[in-house]
Every structure is written in structure tokens, then in C-alpha cells.
Amino acid sequence: MSFESLGLQAELLRAVADAGYDDPTPVQRLAIPPILAGRDMLAGAQTGTGKTAGFTLPLLQRLGANRPANGRPVRALVLTPTRELAAQVQDSVVTYGRHLSMKSLALFGGVSINPQISALRRGVDILVATPGRLLDHAQQGTVDLSRVEILVLDEADRMLDMGFIRDIRRVLKLLPAKRQNLLFSATFSAEIRGLADGLLENPERIDVAPRNTAAELIDQKVHPVDRARKRELLSWLIGGQDWRQVLVFTRTKHGANRLAEQLERDGLSAAAIHGNKSQGARTRALADFKAGKVRVLVATDIAARGLDIDQLPHVVNYELPHVAEDYVHRIGRTGRAGREGQAISLVCVDEHDLLRGIEKLLGRKLPSETLPGFEPDPRVRAEPIENGRRGGGKPPRGGSNPPRAASARPRAGDSARPGHRGGQAARSRRRAGARA
Numbered sequence: 001m002s003f004e005s006l007g008l009q010a011e012l013l014r015a016v017a018d019a020g021y022d023d024p025t026p027v028q029r030l031a032i033p034p035i036l037a038g039r040d041m042l043a044g045a046q047t048g049t050g051k052t053a054g055f056t057l058p059l060l061q062r063l064g065a066n067r068p069a070n071g072r073p074v075r076a077l078v079l080t081p082t083r084e085l086a087a088q089v090q091d092s093v094v095t096y097g098r099h100l101s102m103k104s105l106a107l108f109g110g111v112s113i114n115p116q117i118s119a120l121r122r123g124v125d126i127l128v129a130t131p132g133r134l135l136d137h138a139q140q141g142t143v144d145l146s147r148v149e150i151l152v153l154d155e156a157d158r159m160l161d162m163g164f165i166r167d168i169r170r171v172l173k174l175l176p177a178k179r180q181n182l183l184f185s186a187t188f189s190a191e192i193r194g195l196a197d198g199l200l201e202n203p204e205r206i207d208v209a210p211r212n213t214a215a216e217l218i219d220q221k222v223h224p225v226d227r228a229r230k231r232e233l234l235s236w237l238i239g240g241q242d243w244r245q246v247l248v249f250t251r252t253k254h255g256a257n258r259l260a261e262q263l264e265r266d267g268l269s270a271a272a273i274h275g276n277k278s279q280g281a282r283t284r285a286l287a288d289f290k291a292g293k294v295r296v297l298v299a300t301d302i303a304a305r306g307l308d309i310d311q312l313p314h315v316v317n318y319e320l321p322h323v324a325e326d327y328v329h330r331i332g333r334t335g336r337a338g339r340e341g342q343a344i345s346l347v348c349v350d351e352h353d354l355l356r357g358i359e360k361l362l363g364r365k366l367p368s369e370t371l372p373g374f375e376p377d378p379r380v381r382a383e384p385i386e387n388g389r390r391g392g393g394k395p396p397r398g399g400s401n402p403p404r405a406a407s408a409r410p411r412a413g414d415s416a417r418p419g420h421r422g423g424q425a426a427r428s429r430r431r432a433g434a435r436a
């Protein structure tokens with residue numbers, strides 16, 4: 001099936017050809033015709049499936065088809081969980097809309113609000129925003145959402161995980177009742193279904209998201225190693241096997257910084273990417289990594305979300321995540337689009353419970369290989385794992401693997417905005433308090 005047969009207009013077909021796409025992906029084939037027809041949609045699709053073009057292309061066509069006689073009101077609103085994703089979606093809007101005269105803006109925290117206000121004043125057709133900053137604008141009266149025709153919730157499960165449900169409901173109150181609603185999510189919890197029930201009218205349901213299948217194409221392996229020797233083993237693996245592009249996950253921002261510095265000292269070019277870094281620093285680190293100037297990118301889970309880096313040959317779990325589902329998201333960065341990838345986990349004695357939780361989720365044991373020279377010392381006892389919360393958060397009892405809903409919210413390790421202590425949940429509470 002071709003893009004032509006989906007009913008897209010010539011300007012969009014040209015942009016798709018410019019982007020080098022030959023055929024639509026499954027989510028695009030399923031999503032584009034009903035969205036063009038004005039239907040609401042509940043879509044199960046992960047990053048990497050081509051979902052962004054799946055909603056952006058028909059959205060552009062619908063907006064282009066009935067332009068307002070005067071002014072340039074916000075007519076489409078895309079909500080995303082992270083600023084990285086907001087920036088990427090807006091990039092896609094620019095890419096696919098390059099032969100149409102449509103204005104778009106990405107709105108997120110952590111950067112100055114004034115240029116955003118000026119851009120909004122000049123007129124924006126398509127706004128891509130994180131909920132917090134959007135509400136800041138709404139409160140200041142610098143954004144008008146009363147003429148929104150299409151609402152997209154992108155990565156809705158992530159938004160709920162990050163504690164955005166109240167913010168989303170506040171945003172919904174600012175929108176006109178009559179509009180087209182599209183909800184994209186990789187997973188469907190009861191909370192997502194509740195949100196969808198209240199939001200969507202007779203939606204078209206599509207589903208291309210694999211359910212925790214942890215991609216058969218990914219070669220997964222565990223290397224048992226002592227806590228104190230993980231860095232040495234990592235440098236040895238990267239250097240010894242001449243890996244050129246490695247994404248390494250740590251649990252905390254501090255851990256990410258420290259590891260990047262240590263790797264640099266080992267002679268491996270490395271950069272850390274996490275919520276405390278400025279937007280500029282994160283963008284630079286990602287660009288350097290993609291360009292091959294930086295060999296190792298060390299990231300925390302939340303910072304890595306929504307990053308347009310996939311099809312990597314190597315992903316390393318330097319530390320296992322507290323939440324088993326995060327393991328699946330992490331390793332999903334490799335082995336995309338039919339390519340083989342390798343996901344390696346360095347597991348010390350403290351992490352055995354976390355590993356069991358992951359294996360339970362996957363429904364199988366991961367192959368384990370002890371590397372000669374790195375055999376764990378059997379005398380080393382397990383220590384509780386710090387869970388990255390600020391303000392004296394307790395480590396999870398016995399290092400167990402708590403269910404996502406219970407643990408994801410207080411994971412303050414990556415506030416969506418730098419300089420805000422206490423992370424998303426605390427911020428929501430503060431905002432609620434400030435408005436009460």
C-alpha cells in the first residue's frame with residue numbers, strides 16, 4: 001500500500017517523499033484514513049512505529065482544508081510527556097508540513113517563557129506542548145485554546161505515569177467541547193481506559209503496539225559483576241569490542257554524571273543526558289552522539305523517553321531499573337526495524353530482586369554469562385538500592401520491584417524542568433496548592 005492510496009494531498013505526499021519514506025508503516029496505514037475522516041482514535045503504538053507521522057500528516061491535511069477567514073488561532077494541540085518529545089513532534093510537523101504554510105510551536109518548561117509568548121502572539125496553528133508549561137501560559141492568559149479543533153495526547157501512558165492526569169484534565173477544560181480527539185499510548189492501564197472513555201467519542205481503535213514482547217530480535221544478556229567493578233567491566237566491553245555507539249542507562253542523574261566522567265577518564269568519549277541538564281546541553285549531547293562524536297551516551301530513564309534515538313547496536317543497563325517495564329523500554333532502543341541489537345545488563349548482588357521482576361515480566365529467564373576476570377566475589381553482601389528520590393525517600397523494601405503506578409510518580413530523579421526540586425509529583429502538588 002502506498003501513501004497515495006491513503007488519501008493524502010499532494011503537498012504532504014511530496015513531504016513524505018522528501019523524507020525518503022517509500023511506504024506507510026502499519027500504524028500510518030491504519031491511522032491516516034480514519035483521522036482524515038474526522039474520527040476520534042484510540043491507538044496502541046509505541047515510539048519507533050511511525051506514529052508521529054500517523055497523526056501529523058492527517059492533522060495537517062484537515063487543518064489546511066478549512067482555514068479560518070482571519071487570524072491564526074491554535075487549532076491543533078498535541079500534548080506530550082517530555083520536552084524532548086514535544087520538540088521532536090514539532091520537528092515532524094515542520095518536516096511534513098514544509099509544503100504547506102502552517103505555523104507550529106513547541107512549548108515546554110526549562111526554557112525562558114518570553115520567546116514563547118512572542119511566538120504565540122504572532123500566531124500558531126499547531127501547538128505541541130508539555131502540560132505544565134501550557135498551563136503556565138493559560139494562567140497568564142498568553143495562550144488561547146478556545147478554537148482547538150484537534151487534540152492529540154501522545155504517549156498518554158507516559159503522561160499518566162509522570163503524574164500529569166490532573167494537568168491534562170485542566171487543559172481539557174480550556175478546550176471547546178466539539179473537537180476531534182486522538183489518544184496514542186503504548187500500554188492500556190485502567191487509568192488510560194478511564195481517560196479514553198471520558199474523552200473519545202465512538203473512537204476508531206487501532207493497535208500496533210507489541211505487548212512487552214521485548215523484541216525477539218534483541219540479543220539480551222546478563223553479566224553478573226560486583227558493584228564496585230561495573231565501570232571497569234563497561235569500559236572493557238566498549239573498548240575491547242570496539243563499540244562505537246552505546247546507550248547506557250543508570251538509575252539516577254548523579255550516577256549518570258559520575259559514570260560519564262569516569263568513562264571519559266578511561267579514554268571513552270561520553271556524555272550524560274538527564275533532567276538537570278539545560279535543554280541546550282541535552283540537545284548538544286544527543287547531536288554529538290548521533291554524529292558519532294560521542295561514543296557513549298549515559299541516560300536516566302525519563303531523560304531517554306521520547307528521544308529519537310533508536311536502532312542502536314548496543315544498549316547497556318549499567319544499573320537495572322526499579323520498574324520492570326522500564327527495562328522493556330530501555331532495550332527497545334535497539335533492534336528496531338528488523339535490525340539486530342544487543343542489550344547487556346550488568347547485574348550486581350544488590351539487583352537480584354530487580355532482575356527477577358524483569359524476568360517475570362518477560363516470562364523467561366535471561367541468559368547469564370560471567371566474564372572471566374569479572375567473577376563476582378561471593379563474600380559481597382547485598383545492599384539496599386537508593387531509589388533516586390530526593391528528601392530522604394526510602395529505598396524500596398528489600399529491593400523489590402514495585403508496580404509501575406505506585407513507583408513511577410515519586411521517581412523524582414528527572415523533573416521535567418531543571419531546577420525544580422522534588423520532581424513532577426511535587427510540582428503538581430505545588431501547583432495545585434498555589435491555585436487552591
Ligand code: AMP
Nearest residue numbers: 021023024025047048049050051052053
Ligand atoms: P515515530 O514512531 O513517530 O517516533 O517514528 C520513528 C521513526 O520512523 C522516525 O525517525 C521517522 O522519521 C521514521 N518513519 C516514520 N514513518 C516512516 C515511513 N513510512 N518509512 C520510513 N521511516 C519512517
